Amino acid sequence: xxxxxxxxxxxxxxxxxxxxxxxxxxxxxxxxxxxxxxxxxxxxxxxxxxxxxxxxxxxxxxxxx
Numbered sequence: 001x002x003x004x005x006x007x008x009x010x011x012x013x014x015x016x017x018x019x020x021x022x023x024x025x026x027x028x029x030x031x032x033x034x035x036x037x038x039x040x041x042x043x044x045x046x047x048x049x050x051x052x053x054x055x056x057x058x059x060x061x062x063x064x065x
Contacts, residue, residue, distance in 0.1 A: 003046045003059025009036055017049060017057030028060055 003009060003017075016028040031051035038047045046058030 003062055004044060005042050006036065006038060006040070006047050008062060009033060009047050009049065009059060011035065014063055015049065015051075015059045016061040016063065017051065017055070018046070018060050019055055019057040022057075029055055029057060030063070031055065 003015060009015065011033050013033055014030065015033055016030045018026060019029055022029070029051070031053055033049045034052045035050040036047060037049060037056065043058070046060055048056065048058050050056050
């Protein structure tokens, strides 16, 4: 599942993000959402979140159970 809809993402859930400095390589960082930073309902490049570790990036994947 992609991360382009804000309604699909909740604080406390596991996601894979791409950080700004990793955009060229596409390297994904997995973590738990602390805060949703994007205010709009959708975003074509992914909803921006802050992880529990403090890292900020756009959601690319929401891993399944």
